[in-house]
Amino acid sequence: MSLRHLVSRKTINNLSSTNGKSPSMYPYIYRNFTTITAPISSRFHFPNSDGSFKPLQNPNCLKPISSFSTHIHSADGTKLSHLGGYPKLNSEEFEEEEEEEEEDGTMNEFLSRFVWIMRGKLYEVYTDCDKETIEAMLLVVVGKVVSEMEKGGLEQMLGAAVAAPSQDFSEDLWRTVWEVSNMVLDDMRKEKMKEKMKGFLQSEEVKEMCRFAGEVGIRGDMLRELRFKWAREKMEESEFYESLECMREEARAQDEGEKSEGKQAETMGDEAVMAEEKPKVVSLPKRRGKIRYKIYGLDLSDPKWAEVADKIHERGELIWPEEPKPISGKCKLVTESILSLNKEEDPSPVLAEWVELLQPGRIDWITLLDRLKEQNNSVYFKVAELVLCEESFQTNIRDYSKLIDAHAKENHLEDAERILKKMNENGIVPDILTATVLVHMYSKAGNIERAKEAFESLRSQGFQPDMKVYNSMIMAYVNAGQPKLGESLMREMEARDMKPTQEIYMALLRSFAQRGDVGGAGRIANTMQFAGFQPSLESCTLLVEAYGQSGDPDLARSNFDYMIKVGHRPDDRCTASMIAAYERKNLLDKALNLLLQLEKDGFQPGVATYTVLVDWLGKLQLVNEAEQLLDKIVELGEAPPFKVHISLCDMYSRAGVEKKSLQALGALEAKTEQLGPDDFERIINGLLAGGFMEDAKRIHGLMEARGFAASEPLKVALMASQAFSRRRPTMR
CATH class of the missing domain: 1.25.40.10 (Tetratricopeptide repeat domain)
Structure with missing residues (x-):
C-alpha cells in the first residue's frame, strides 16, 4: 500500500545531499541517542557520533526534532512546511521537476513503503520512546539506506543470503533493514502484478466472456473465479509473447556481437557469465549520482489511517485472489x-x-x-x-x-x-x-x-x-x-x-x-x-x-431421379434403398431395369445392393440365383452381413435344405443379441414352414428370453403345428 495514496499533503525531506554523511542536524540526533534509556528490547543499536555502538539510554533526552512531521530541514537549511512552504518554480523548472518525479517514481514508492514498515518495527522494539525520538531514529535509518543506494550497495545487500553488518549499524539493525527492504520489493512486485491483472480484467475479451457467462446463468463466486482465470490466461499469453520478443532481441544482439571484433565479443561473453553467476533477486533500477526521493506523511499516527488501510486490504482480497499456503x-x-x-x-x-x-x-x-x-x-x-x-x-x-x-x-x-x-x-x-x-x-x-x-x-x-x-x-x-x-x-x-x-x-x-x-x-x-442447406446425397x-x-x-x-438431376451419383446404399422399395411391392422387373440402367452409367453394385437382392430372391425361393449373388458378395472380399444369414435361414428352411439351414441357424444363434422381434418371427415362420418344429420351439424360447412377445399369427402357427403334429426331422 503506497503512503502517497493515503495522505493528501506532502512532507518532503531531501536527503540527496548527505552522500552517506550526516547532514547538519545529524550530530544533534547522534548526541542525544547516547542519553536515551535502554529500551525493553536491546535488539537495535544506533551509532554514537564517534561511530561506536551503545544501547540507547536516558528517557529524559531532549527532543531532537520538534514537530517532525510538520517541519523537516534540508541539508542546506531550507525550511519546508506542509502548509505551502514550497519554493516557487517557473514553467521550465516545473516541467523538469515533473520529469524527475516520474523517473524517481519507483524509488519514491520503495522508500515510502520502507518508512511505513520500519516505523512499525521501531515502535515495537522501543516501546518507551516518544514519537519524536522514533522518527529521528527513522530518519537516520532512511538516510543510511539512501546512501547505500547512491553507492550501489543496496543491490549487493539484498542479494546476500545473510545481511552483513555495516560500519554504522549493528548486525541486528542491519538484518532488519535487509529483511524490510526485501519485503518491500516483494510487495511492490505483487502490486505491479495486481495492476497488470486489473488491466486484463477490464479487457474487452474478458468482459465479453463474462457477459456470455452471465447470460447462461453463472453468477457470484463462480463468475468471479472464471473472470480471474480468463484474465490470468490473457496475462500469461501476453507475457509469453513478450518473452518471445525479448528472446528475439537477445538473439539479434547476439548476432551483432558475433560480427564484431573478437576482443569485444570476448568482453561481452565475460559480462554474460558474470550476469549468470549473479543471484537473481528483486532489485530496484540502477541509478547514477544522487537519489532524490520523497517521503509522504511521516505523521500517520491518526487512527483513521489504520481504518483506511483495513478497508484497502479488504478490497484487495476481493480484487486479487488469495494465494495457497506454501507446502513443505x-x-x-x-x-x-x-x-x-x-x-x-x-x-x-x-x-x-x-x-x-x-x-x-x-x-x-x-x-x-x-x-x-x-x-x-x-x-x-x-x-x-x-x-x-x-x-x-x-x-x-x-x-x-x-x-x-x-x-x-x-x-x-x-x-x-x-x-x-x-x-x-x-x-x-x-x-x-x-x-x-x-x-x-x-x-x-x-x-x-x-x-x-x-x-x-x-x-x-x-x-x-x-x-x-x-x-x-x-x-x-x-x-x-x-x-x-x-x-x-x-x-x-x-x-x-x-x-x-x-x-x-x-x-x-x-x-x-x-x-x-x-x-x-x-x-x-x-x-x-x-x-x-442444399439437398445432399445423404438427405x-x-x-x-x-x-x-x-x-x-x-x-x-x-x-x-431428383437426386441424379441435382448432380449426385447414387451410391451402393442409396441404390439398395431403391431396390428395397421395389421389393416391398414385388416389382422385380422395375428393379432389374434400374440396375441395368445404372450399370450402363458405370455403377457397380456393392454389398448393400446384393444383400437386398439375396433377401428378395430368397423369399421367391430362387435358391440358385440367390447363391450366385452370395458368391458375388464373397468376391468383393467381405463377409456376408448378418442380415444375409436371416434370409438364408428362411430360404433354406422353406426349401428343406437341412445342412445349409443348419449352418445359417448356427450363425444366428451365436448372435441372438442382434436379432429383433421381426427377425425372430421370420426365422420361426421359416422353420415351421419347413417342418422343423423342435427348432422353431427352441428359437421361440430364445425370443421370449430376450423379452419379445410373439405376434398373434405366430402364436396361431405354433399352436397349429402342435395340433396337427407335423413331424419333420430336426436339425439337432
Whole structure:
C-alpha cells in the first residue's frame, strides 16, 4: 500500500545531499541517542557520533526534532512546511521537476513503503520512546539506506543470503533493514502484478466472456473465479509473447556481437557469465549520482489511517485472489502420498493427516484438487466427493455442479446421481447451471424421462435454453424414437431466431425415415432447404428410404431421379434403398431395369445392393440365383452381413435344405443379441414352414428370453403345428 495514496499533503525531506554523511542536524540526533534509556528490547543499536555502538539510554533526552512531521530541514537549511512552504518554480523548472518525479517514481514508492514498515518495527522494539525520538531514529535509518543506494550497495545487500553488518549499524539493525527492504520489493512486485491483472480484467475479451457467462446463468463466486482465470490466461499469453520478443532481441544482439571484433565479443561473453553467476533477486533500477526521493506523511499516527488501510486490504482480497499456503516438510510428503494413491485405496486417512498439518483454506483445497485432476484422475473423484463435507472447503452449489459435470463427462451416471442426491439432502436446490449439466448428462445416457425433468426445471426457473441444451434434448428425443417431440423443439428454436445445425436436421430426418414417416421426413427436408442447406446425397437417400418404408416406390423413384438431376451419383446404399422399395411391392422387373440402367452409367453394385437382392430372391425361393449373388458378395472380399444369414435361414428352411439351414441357424444363434422381434418371427415362420418344429420351439424360447412377445399369427402357427403334429426331422 503506497503512503502517497493515503495522505493528501506532502512532507518532503531531501536527503540527496548527505552522500552517506550526516547532514547538519545529524550530530544533534547522534548526541542525544547516547542519553536515551535502554529500551525493553536491546535488539537495535544506533551509532554514537564517534561511530561506536551503545544501547540507547536516558528517557529524559531532549527532543531532537520538534514537530517532525510538520517541519523537516534540508541539508542546506531550507525550511519546508506542509502548509505551502514550497519554493516557487517557473514553467521550465516545473516541467523538469515533473520529469524527475516520474523517473524517481519507483524509488519514491520503495522508500515510502520502507518508512511505513520500519516505523512499525521501531515502535515495537522501543516501546518507551516518544514519537519524536522514533522518527529521528527513522530518519537516520532512511538516510543510511539512501546512501547505500547512491553507492550501489543496496543491490549487493539484498542479494546476500545473510545481511552483513555495516560500519554504522549493528548486525541486528542491519538484518532488519535487509529483511524490510526485501519485503518491500516483494510487495511492490505483487502490486505491479495486481495492476497488470486489473488491466486484463477490464479487457474487452474478458468482459465479453463474462457477459456470455452471465447470460447462461453463472453468477457470484463462480463468475468471479472464471473472470480471474480468463484474465490470468490473457496475462500469461501476453507475457509469453513478450518473452518471445525479448528472446528475439537477445538473439539479434547476439548476432551483432558475433560480427564484431573478437576482443569485444570476448568482453561481452565475460559480462554474460558474470550476469549468470549473479543471484537473481528483486532489485530496484540502477541509478547514477544522487537519489532524490520523497517521503509522504511521516505523521500517520491518526487512527483513521489504520481504518483506511483495513478497508484497502479488504478490497484487495476481493480484487486479487488469495494465494495457497506454501507446502513443505512433512506436509509436502503427505501431499505426494495423496497424489500417488491407487484407485482402490481409501484416501480418507491420509487426507485427514493433510488437513491436520496444513489447516487448509478453500484455495488450498482447490489447488490440491487441480493437481489431482491433472495427475491422478481416478483418485480425484474420491477426494472431491470427500471434500464436499469439509467445513474449511466452504462448499457451494458450484462445487456440486462441477463434480456432477465431471462424472457426466466420464459417463459415471450412478456417481453423478449420488452427488445429486447429497446435494438435495443438504438442502441445496439445483440451479440453472446444474439443471443444464443434468440435461446433457441424461440426454447422453438415453434417460429421456430424467432429461425432460431437468429441461422443464430450466424453464420453470425462467431460463431460456441455449443452442447446446436444445441440441442435447433433441438428440435425446431422436435416440428415444420420438422425432416428433424433437421437431417441436426445433420449431421452438426457429421461433427464437436460433438456427438449428445441419446435424440436428439430419438426425431428425434419419429418425423419420427409419420409421417410414413420409410426412415428417418431407417437413424436415423442406425446412432444411428454407434454412439454406442444399439437398445432399445423404438427405436424398433418407427420403428414398422413407418412401420405401411407407410402401410408395413411385415417390421413392421420383426422389431418386431428383437426386441424379441435382448432380449426385447414387451410391451402393442409396441404390439398395431403391431396390428395397421395389421389393416391398414385388416389382422385380422395375428393379432389374434400374440396375441395368445404372450399370450402363458405370455403377457397380456393392454389398448393400446384393444383400437386398439375396433377401428378395430368397423369399421367391430362387435358391440358385440367390447363391450366385452370395458368391458375388464373397468376391468383393467381405463377409456376408448378418442380415444375409436371416434370409438364408428362411430360404433354406422353406426349401428343406437341412445342412445349409443348419449352418445359417448356427450363425444366428451365436448372435441372438442382434436379432429383433421381426427377425425372430421370420426365422420361426421359416422353420415351421419347413417342418422343423423342435427348432422353431427352441428359437421361440430364445425370443421370449430376450423379452419379445410373439405376434398373434405366430402364436396361431405354433399352436397349429402342435395340433396337427407335423413331424419333420430336426436339425439337432
